[in-house]
Amino acid sequence: MNAPRTARSRARAELTREIKDAARRELAREGAGQLSLRAVARELEMVPSALYRYFPSRDELLTALILEAYDALGERAEQAVAAVPDDDLRGRWRAGCRAVRDWAVEHPHEYALLYGSPVPGYRAPQDTVGPATRVHTLLLGVVQDAQPDAGPALPRGLDDDAARLVTALHLTLPPAVLLRAITAWSQLIGVVSLELFGHLEGGPDPQPFFDHTVELMADLVGLPADA
Numbered sequence: 001m002n003a004p005r006t007a008r009s010r011a012r013a014e015l016t017r018e019i020k021d022a023a024r025r026e027l028a029r030e031g032a033g034q035l036s037l038r039a040v041a042r043e044l045e046m047v048p049s050a051l052y053r054y055f056p057s058r059d060e061l062l063t064a065l066i067l068e069a070y071d072a073l074g075e076r077a078e079q080a081v082a083a084v085p086d087d088d089l090r091g092r093w094r095a096g097c098r099a100v101r102d103w104a105v106e107h108p109h110e111y112a113l114l115y116g117s118p119v120p121g122y123r124a125p126q127d128t129v130g131p132a133t134r135v136h137t138l139l140l141g142v143v144q145d146a147q148p149d150a151g152p153a154l155p156r157g158l159d160d161d162a163a164r165l166v167t168a169l170h171l172t173l174p175p176a177v178l179l180r181a182i183t184a185w186s187q188l189i190g191v192v193s194l195e196l197f198g199h200l201e202g203g204p205d206p207q208p209f210f211d212h213t214v215e216l217m218a219d220l221v222g223l224p225a226d227a
Helices: 007-030 037-043 058-082 089-106 108-115 126-132 134-146 159-168 175-196 206-221
Strands: none
Touching: 007 037, 007 058, 007 108, 037 058, 058 089, 058 108, 058 126, 058 134, 089 108, 089 134, 089 175, 089 206, 108 175, 126 134, 134 175, 159 175, 175 206
């Protein structure tokens, strides 16, 4: 049984939330590269030394924002996929991919923090790796459930690397399928980024173009067609 939270711990949690909210507003105004603890403290009318007791550095604040963003995106995609029957493999794939786009459109600055240009001087710590892999692990699970055929052989030089990766991820997929799944994930992030960063202006309507890309990637990884 969890011990009841003290008034001090509740106050600390609330102020931590306010700091992160202010930092997200700063991201929207200035971008991740310009995020500073002093600017966040100024918005909250705090002295910087008080904020440092919560986040000792800009990098620790960035990491907290990144972890929350990855978890929010992962939860959104997991809930979407879970709402589709297990045997509807293509439907689960569509749901996961569309959840990524929907979340990105609703949270463009947090999406940019995750998948935009690297923040100068920032190196993400190891504890961001798990949250960062939630969505493509989810989509890999859909592919694994389909157990598609290996398809064309891999180019020389990639087969050993792919086989090692299959083993490291504890998958039962053919190595060639795993690489096609990585290609599909890259395409998914690419098409969302093109839309959010304004590179589809004057091009195809983003929504049907995205949906078309999702279907092409489902074909690429070997998911069965709709019944």
